[in-house]
Amino acid sequence: MSNPHTSSSGESHGSVSSYIIGFVLAVVLTVLSFGVVMSHSLSPAGTLAAVSALALVQVLVHLHYFLHMGGDSEQRWNNMCFVFTVAFVAILIVGSVFIMNNTALHMMSR
Amino acid sequence: MAQNTTVQTAGHDEHHHESPVVFGFWVYLMTDCIIFGTLFAVFAVLRNQFNGGPTGHELFEFGGLGLETALLLVSSITYGFGMIAAHKSQVSKVILWLGVTFLLGLGFVGLELREFAHMIAEGAGPDRSAFLSAFFTLVSTHGLHVTCGLIWIVTLIAQLMGTTEIPERMMNKLTCLSLFWHFLDIVWICVFTYVYLASMI
Numbered sequence: 001m002s003n004p005h006t007s008s009s010g011e012s013h014g015s016v017s018s019y020i021i022g023f024v025l026a027v028v029l030t031v032l033s034f035g036v037v038m039s040h041s042l043s044p045a046g047t048l049a050a051v052s053a054l055a056l057v058q059v060l061v062h063l064h065y066f067l068h069m070g071g072d073s074e075q076r077w078n079n080m081c082f083v084f085t086v087a088f089v090a091i092l093i094v095g096s097v098f099i100m101n102n103t104a105l106h107m108m109s110r
Numbered sequence: 111m112a113q114n115t116t117v118q119t120a121g122h123d124e125h126h127h128e129s130p131v132v133f134g135f136w137v138y139l140m141t142d143c144i145i146f147g148t149l150f151a152v153f154a155v156l157r158n159q160f161n162g163g164p165t166g167h168e169l170f171e172f173g174g175l176g177l178e179t180a181l182l183l184v185s186s187i188t189y190g191f192g193m194i195a196a197h198k199s200q201v202s203k204v205i206l207w208l209g210v211t212f213l214l215g216l217g218f219v220g221l222e223l224r225e226f227a228h229m230i231a232e233g234a235g236p237d238r239s240a241f242l243s244a245f246f247t248l249v250s251t252h253g254l255h256v257t258c259g260l261i262w263i264v265t266l267i268a269q270l271m272g273t274t275e276i277p278e279r280m281m282n283k284l285t286c287l288s289l290f291w292h293f294l295d296i297v298w299i300c301v302f303t304y305v306y307l308a309s310m311i
Contacts (some may be wrong), residue, residue, distance in 0.1 A: 019190040026183055030299075037307045038172060047311045055303040059296050066186055066292040074128055078136050085140040089147030096151040 014068055022065025029058040129278070135286040139293050142255075146297050149248040153305060159240035166241070166309025169234055175306050178221050179298065182256075185214035186295045189288060196284050199276050204284070205267055211291070212263045215256055222253045245305065252301055255294050262287050 014022075033054040036047055063069045069079065157166075192207030226246070229235065236246035266283060270276075276284070 014190065014194070016191070016194060019187055019194070022190075023183070023187040026186075030179055030183065030302075033303060033307060034172065034176060037310055044311050048308060051303050051307050051311075055299050058299050062186075062292060062296050062299070066190060066295070067289060077133060078128075081137055081140050085143050088144060089150075092144070092147050093151045093154060097154050100155040 014065065018065055022061055025061045025065070026058055029054050029061065033058075129282050129285075131282045132285050132289070135289060139289055142293070146248075146251070146300075149244075149251055150300065150304065153244040153248050156240040156244040157309070161239035161241075163239040163242065164232075164234045166245075166306070169229060169232075170306050170310055172310070174221060174225055175302060178218055178225075179302050181214045181218040181221070182295055182298050185211045185218070186292055188214065189291050193284060193288050196276055196281060201270055201273055201276060204276070205270050208263050208267050208270075212260055212267070215260050215263070219253055219256055219260065222249070226250070248305065249301060252294065252297055255290075255297075259287065259291055259294060262290070 033051045036042065036050045036054070040047075042050060069075065069082070071079070188207050188210045192204050192211065195203035195207060229242075234242055236243045266280075266287060269280065269283075273280075
């Protein structure tokens, strides 16, 4: 029960310490992704993969510490909505990129 | 944890019970997410269609991008401090933090407009290539959202002026804006990663 998120007063809106933890994590992740690109230490594909992974982690950090998403029963509908949206957007982006690349390949426009 | 659930089911006017207003706003944010998803898909498809025009590598610079990102990140935590003050009913502190958040957001929009003006002056406007059309559509949609957030902050500050406590209705408004503001920060993470950094590799 030492976790600020489970204390009775900080259930859905966080505390000063949880905001600061989230902020520090966000700053570290942002600086890391800028650093990876600016240092040119990895191959282009490796850099893209590293930056994508860092962005994913940072989005999760923001969802947890700033938007206070969690697994408790009261947020069930919020979470269901969210999962639907993520699935929808993933299909939209992956599908569009796949179809357009495939078309370009067959039309030899690229 | 077990205690928490019993408390929540027993008393429905419990302090942190989520209002249907906030849930409705969450559903709106999810639809907004689909708008951004669509624009990201468009950008992903058109990102290499330069038509002989400037590439992202030539146009984008780390300094401005880093500053914009920093402003938005700091504004996220200042809004968070505002929410903490709101839960303690410290109205003057809420106004102070909202004011700081407003200034940071204004700085972000200002930097973005300066960047756009600079690009257009260089002949790299939205009409130059498909890449730039997609870039301007995506980034300015985000900027427009931030601008709406700024107007919303001013409205709430005006409504809070002269009051001494925060009724539930006001709390719902502040919570919705909190979700909106933090959501825009998440969109910006994807923008600086996939639009800017991915073009600068």
